[in-house]
Amino acid sequence: MRERLTVLVLACMTLIAVSHNVFAESQKERNLNGFWVETSGRGVLAIDGDMATFSTTGDLKADDRYQVELNGNEFTLLRSKNSSTFNKAMTATIDWNEPVLSFNNNRYRFIPAPEIKAAELDGYWAEETKKGNTLEIRAMQYKNQASRYDFYWWKVNTGYASYQHGVDKDVPLNIVNGFVFTNPNLSDAYRHYAIKREGDTIYYVNSNGARWSETKTKTLREYQPPKGFRDMTGVVNQYQ
Structure with missing residues (x-):
């Protein structure tokens, strides 16, 4: 009986840990969604789920589009058929305390865009x-x-x-x-x-x-x- 209880407790703890990790990952994905402005004025990266576009205004329908992959703190842009700005897969490590997406040896640095009314x-x-x-x-x-x-x-x-x-x-x-x-x-x-x-x-x-x-x-x-x-x-x- 005691062994069964121990197994049950361990199973519950594992489930809680897995649920926490899944929640944390989904929260990170939500934090990525939106507009990221390039700090030297090159344009805007607009992210929506597993898709991103690069344009001058943040147009989610822009032709210059990419697939998005998030693995822990690593964010990757993968080329698609119409990609034009980045000619290969680009990966950035994100500091969630001060989010920055930096690609191509810091040539492109994106930060979350403010909303000015x-x-x-x-x-x-x-x-x-x-x-x-x-x-x-x-x-x-x-x-x-x-x-x-x-x-x-x-x-x-x-x-x-x-x-x-x-x-x-x-x-x-x-x-x-x-x-x-x-x-x-x-x-x-x-x-x-x-x-x-x-x-x-x-x-x-x-x-x-x-x-x-x-x-x-x-x-x-x-x-x-x-x-x-x-x-x-x-x-x-x-x-x-």
Whole structure:
């Protein structure tokens, strides 16, 4: 009787362990589903179960598609008939605490895409960066559910005591899948992606690989150049 009870207990423990492993694997598969944005602006990997596509916007119907295999922490993309970006099977090891899919010797690094709602963008955002003697200020005002924006900029050279400035008004904007940004009036391939959000700051990369961030502000960021600095905007524009 005691032996039967021991066998029964061991069988139950084994069943629980197997069930836990199956649940953990299915949870990992669910965590993979969705959009993964490439951190240098190359495009989007959209994963749905055992299938994935690579495109500029996360189109699950894109022709560039792959089979997905998940084995523990190893994620593999297998080529299919219409695969074009990756010419062989690609495998990445995933750190589930900070998910990154890295392929082709880190040439492609995908992270889970944030979801930015249009209404959240409406209002004022700004960024200020300095490299050497050059100070750059960017200020944005998103309007009408982020369907348009005004872009103000200043470029200040403290070494030459000069600056340039400009503004682009009512620039059309379209948000795809919550993180892909395009100008609906342009037919070229330029677009930019939100790749991360931390509090009131959103980090972006464009299709040319340039990165920047924008932080929410209560009012429009304005800049007053130091007294005596020369406005070189018109002079520079003559040579462009």
